[in-house]
Each structure stands twice: as structure tokens, then as C-alpha cells.
Amino acid sequence: MVNFELYKVFYLTAKSGSISKAAKELYLTQPSVSHSIKILEEQLGMILFSRTSKGVELTKEGSVLYSYIEQAYNFISMAEEKLQELRTLSSGEIKIGGSDSLCKHYLLPFLETFHVQHPHVQIHLVHGTTPEIVKQLKEGKIDIGIVRLPIEDEQLQVREGITIQDIFVTGPKYRELSMNKVTLAKLKTYPIILFSRNSFSHNFITRLFHDNDLLLEPEIELGSVDLLIEFAKIGFGVSFVTREFVAKELAEGSLYEVNLDAHIPPTKIGIITLKNMPLSMAASAFVDELERNR
Known part of the structure; x- marks a missing residue:
């Protein structure tokens, strides 16, 4: 295993593109930095830097090494930050x-x-x-x-x-759905409002209808629960929402829970x-x- 300090010298030199800048950051002399790089090149058996008029730049082999060392350096920095957070929750x-x-x-x-x-x-x-x-x-x-x-x-x-617990809700327009038992087949005759097609709730309820040999085709699909609530309130149809998330609306009477004659499993x-x-x-x-x- 190569001494980690050599990799540290390599990383800071590559990052800054300058031996002098790396030396300044490491509190070393420029000859010490150059010597460390030489030792690393000898141990790895390849040239890592080429000199330019502006400083140094990585060779092809050096670039490959840098991509790995940069990740390692970042993970070490992250580890130090995590350890610092272990001391106190005053930051993080x-x-x-x-x-x-x-x-x-x-x-x-x-x-x-x-x-x-x-x-x-x-x-x-x-x-x-x-x-x-x-x-x-x-x-x-x-x-x-x-x-x-x-x-x-x-x-x-x-x-x-x-x-x-997910439920179907409606506004005053279809309030009759909250009074008597409603089958899935009957509910399907009303305009159904669901969350967007790639959502958990959309897939969950369409699968429930499918298991009962029914094809659920929503009339409206929305990308926001707030819109599901509002659309049901003003009478666009029957929305599929989570009971706990509409507790206020159910209590105040702006929404009514559909009295469904089918079991919707809790999640x-x-x-x-x-x-x-x-x-x-x-x-x-x-x-x-x-x-x-x-």
C-alpha cells in the first residue's frame, strides 16, 4: 500500500495544477512536493504529471488515478463531517x-x-x-x-x-354516495378523479378494481393531492385520497366519504x-x- 500522504500530495497538486500552490496548502517546500510525487510515480511505475508553462497537468495515467483519488478524498471529507456531527446537533x-x-x-x-x-x-x-x-x-x-x-x-x-386509510370522497354534488352503500361497479359510473398515473395511489386503486373484474378509467388525473381535494369539493367528481389527509374537510362538511361496499386495505x-x-x-x-x- 502506498503511503496515503503521497496520494494527498498528488491530489492537491492535480487539483491546483501547480506544485507551488500545493506546497503552500500543505505547508511544505516545493522540492518536498516534487520529491513526494516522484516517489509515488516510482512506486506505481508510471508518470503522473507533465510540466507545462503554467504548472503541471495530468498524464492519461494520472487522470485515471485522479478520478479515484478524488472520490476517496471526498468520502474522507464526508466522514470527517459526519464525525463532527456526532459531537453535536448544532450543525448538519x-x-x-x-x-x-x-x-x-x-x-x-x-x-x-x-x-x-x-x-x-x-x-x-x-x-x-x-x-x-x-x-x-x-x-x-x-x-x-x-x-x-x-x-x-x-x-x-x-x-x-x-x-x-385511503377512501373515496365527494363534495355536495354527489353527497348521496355517502348515505347508502355503493358498489365498485356503481361507483365506476361516476366521474372518478385520481392522482397521476405513475403514483402509488393510482396503481393501488386501479389494481383493486381489476381484482374485482372491473376496469377503472379515471375521468381526470391530477398531479396534486390539494387539487384532488378541491376538484371533489366543487363537484368535478369523486376523488381517491387519504382519510387522514382530509380530516379537516370531512369534519367541516366540505367533503363526504363515499360509503363504499368494498374493503380498501389500509397501507x-x-x-x-x-x-x-x-x-x-x-x-x-x-x-x-x-x-x-x-
Whole structure:
């Protein structure tokens, strides 16, 4: 194994393109930097730099080495930052991915409480569908994903959150649907409003109809839960939403739950992280808060 300090000299020289700048950053003399590079080249058996009028530039072999050393250097810097965060929650950041509806109706109260407790921890929210959130998590772009379960992936650690119940709701125009039992076949004769086609809820309810030998063709598809709620209120049709997310509207009477003569299975919200990848202190504290309140 080559001494790591030699790689450090190599990295800073390559990054700055100058032996003198690297020497200044390392608090070494220029001859010491040149000597370290020479030792590294001898140990690896290849030339890593060529001299130019402006300084030094990487050879082809040097460029290959740099691409790996840069990643290693970045990971070491990240590790140092994580260790610093272990000392205190007075700094740090959490990157959380989830759908618009889960961020607004599920995460927001926790985010508000966490921010009051740890005002210096930065929180970044990334919106997307479940496949998009999983992809971002695997690419290291977020720390935590909030999704609907079930989800099966060997690379993910899945923690169960609260249980939620999806329902059909309508405004005053179709209020009769809340008074008497309605079959899926009967409901299908009304204008149905669903979330966008690639969403969990869209696939979930169309699969339920399919299992009952019915083809569900929504009249309207929307990209926002808020729009689903508003469209149902003003009489465009019957929207498929999460009961917990429309509790206020149901209580005040601006929405009515359809009295469906069919069982819609409840679902759970899942907290997903990468297996074998330790969370920062801030992210771990936030996950603990979510689990305590499931």
C-alpha cells in the first residue's frame, strides 16, 4: 500500500495544477512536493504529471488515478463531517425525499418540531414518486425516504411508520354516495378523479378494481393531492385520497366519504434508508422522532 500522504500530495497538486500552490496548502517546500510525487510515480511505475508553462497537468495515467483519488478524498471529507456531527446537533443537514402529499400532511408537523429543537440543522426536501425517491436514495442524494409500503429492496432498510386509510370522497354534488352503500361497479359510473398515473395511489386503486373484474378509467388525473381535494369539493367528481389527509374537510362538511361496499386495505407509511450506510446524527435523531410517533 502506498503511503496515503503521497496520494494527498498528488491530489492537491492535480487539483491546483501547480506544485507551488500545493506546497503552500500543505505547508511544505516545493522540492518536498516534487520529491513526494516522484516517489509515488516510482512506486506505481508510471508518470503522473507533465510540466507545462503554467504548472503541471495530468498524464492519461494520472487522470485515471485522479478520478479515484478524488472520490476517496471526498468520502474522507464526508466522514470527517459526519464525525463532527456526532459531537453535536448544532450543525448538519438532513435530505429527505417524499411525495408532495406525504411531505405536507405527514412530515410537516415533525419537521416543525425538529426545527424548533435543532434550529441550526438544515433540512432539504426532495419531491418525487416512490421509484424516484428510491433512486435518489441509492445515488446518495438523500438520507431518508418517506414512501408508501409495501416496498421490497435488499439494499434498503425499511421502518414502518403510521397506518393510513385511503377512501373515496365527494363534495355536495354527489353527497348521496355517502348515505347508502355503493358498489365498485356503481361507483365506476361516476366521474372518478385520481392522482397521476405513475403514483402509488393510482396503481393501488386501479389494481383493486381489476381484482374485482372491473376496469377503472379515471375521468381526470391530477398531479396534486390539494387539487384532488378541491376538484371533489366543487363537484368535478369523486376523488381517491387519504382519510387522514382530509380530516379537516370531512369534519367541516366540505367533503363526504363515499360509503363504499368494498374493503380498501389500509397501507403504512415507510421510512427507508440504505442498509449498511450509517445515518448522520441529525438524520438518525429525525428517524427516531418519526418512529416514536408512529
